[in-house]
Amino acid sequence: MATVMDDDPSVEFHAFFERHHAELARFARLLTGETEAGDDLAADALLALWHRWDRVRATAHPVAYARGVVAHLARSRLRGTIRERRRVALFWAGRSHHTDGPDVPAVLDLQDALRALPFRKRACVVLRHAFDLSEKDTALALGISVGTVKSQTSKGMAELKRLLGEDRATALTPTRMRTAGAMAEGGPR
CATH class of the missing domain: 1.10.10.10 (Winged helix-like DNA-binding domain superfamily/Winged helix DNA-binding domain)
Structure with a gap:
């Protein structure tokens, strides 16, 4: 059951933000492997939560909901990154570029x-x-x-x-x- 901290949703959300922003950002960074992307995804997730805060605060596990939003956003970002890399690879595939092999x-x-x-x-x-x-x-x-x-x-x-x-x-x-x-x-x- 969700715990209501205050009658004012903005005060309650601010407290939620302060308590969980760093954790959500770290989670996003570990999922994406990118510091800036992780910070951006956490901010995007918290913005999405703010827009649905009445619904989120009524859930049994608002933090789990927030982690789910971060995971969804990270998955979408990774898929977009993969698509972009494929486009770049296709572009360069037509070029005459020789390498001896990958630097592993x-x-x-x-x-x-x-x-x-x-x-x-x-x-x-x-x-x-x-x-x-x-x-x-x-x-x-x-x-x-x-x-x-x-x-x-x-x-x-x-x-x-x-x-x-x-x-x-x-x-x-x-x-x-x-x-x-x-x-x-x-x-x-």
């Missing part, structure tokens, strides 16, 4: 590995391990079942192990996941 780093860091995961797996791994959310809270935020959260988190962690190597992936802790998010923001906090 010897070791992938956690941010690169997270970006390599499909969106749903990444979202589940980030919410479960970087935000320490329960399976139920993760399911609420993403609008999926608890069973899907379990399978996507398990598959996502298996992919991280493949990308990072067994030793490095096994050493992942919530603190290291949060540090990766802080690094995406421009440095540890």
